[in-house]
Amino acid sequence: EVRECGELALQDIVDRGCEHAISAVLGRTKHTAAPTRATAVRSLPVVCDIGDERAINVAIELLSDVDETVRLSAVQALGGVAELGDVRVIRTVARLLERPELAVRKAAAFALTGVAQKGDNCLIDEVVLRFAHPSEEIRHFAASKALKQFVERGDTYAVDSLIHALQNELQEMRAAAVKALGYVATKSDPDRLRQLFELLSHESRGVRESALQAHVAIAERGNAQALDQEATGLEHEDSETRRAAIKVLEQTAESGDEHGICVVAARLEHDSADV
Secondary structure, eight states: OHHHHHHHHHHHHOOTTOHHHHHHHHHHTTOSSHHHHHHHHHHHHHHSOTTOHHHHHHHHHHTTOSSHHHHHHHHHHHHHHSOTTOHHHHHHHHGGGGOSOHHHHHHHHHHHHHHSOTTOHHHHHHHHHGGGOSOHHHHHIIIIIIHHHHSOTTOHHHHHHHHHHTTOSOHHHHHHHHHHHHHHSOTTOHHHHHHHHHGGGOSOHHHHHHHHHHHHHHSOTTOHHHHHHHHHGGGOSSHHHHHHHHHHHHHHSOTTOHHHHHHHHGGGGOSOSOO
C-alpha cells in the first residue's frame, strides 16, 4: 500500500522530465526486491518523456525479469514511454521472441502490441524472421501465437510475406509459413489460391509440396478451385510431388464429393501410366 501511495504521489508532484525523479526511479528498477522493481518500472512513464532512451532500455530489459509482476509492469511501462511504431523498439523487443523461456516470449509479444499497431509492416517482418529459428518451439510460437496476435485475418502484407516465405530454401521456414497462413489468410480466397497454384511449377520440390500444404491450410473442405489446382499436382513429373498432391486432396475433398471424384477420375485417362 505504501508503494502504491508513493506511485500515485509521483503523478501529482513530479513533472515529466525531472532528472532528479528519473534518476531515483531508474535506480530502484535494479532493486533486489521484485515488488520495488515492479513499482519503479511502472513509474517510468510518470517521470520520463515519451521516447526517453533510458526508460525504454530499462523497460525492455525488465521484460526478461524472473518475476512475473515485474515483467507485466515492464510491458505496461514500455507502452507508456515508447513512440508507437518505433522501429528500433520493435526490433529490439522482437529479439526476445527467441528467448528459450516461454514467459519472456509471452511478455515480449504482449509488449509488442503496445508499441506497434496491428498490421505494422516492421512487426510482421520481425515475426516472420523467427520462422527460420533453429528451435521448433520458437518457430511454433512465432507462427501460431505471435503473428496471429499482431494482424487481422486477410492482412495483405502479412499474407504476401507468408507466401514469399513458402519459397524459402529452409524447410523449417516453409513449414512455419504454412501454419501461419492457416491463421492469417482469408479462407478460400481465390486470389491466394491462385498464387499457391503458381508455385506448383516451382523448380524446388520442397516449395511445390509446401504450396500444396498451404492449400489445405486456407481452403475450406470441398472448395472446387482448390481441388482443381491440387489435382494438377497429380500430373507432375516428380513422384514426390504427386504423392504430396494425393495427401492434400484427401484432406481438402469431402467424403463423396462429386467434384473431387471427377477431378481425380479425369487423371485415369492421362497418357502417363504413373499419373
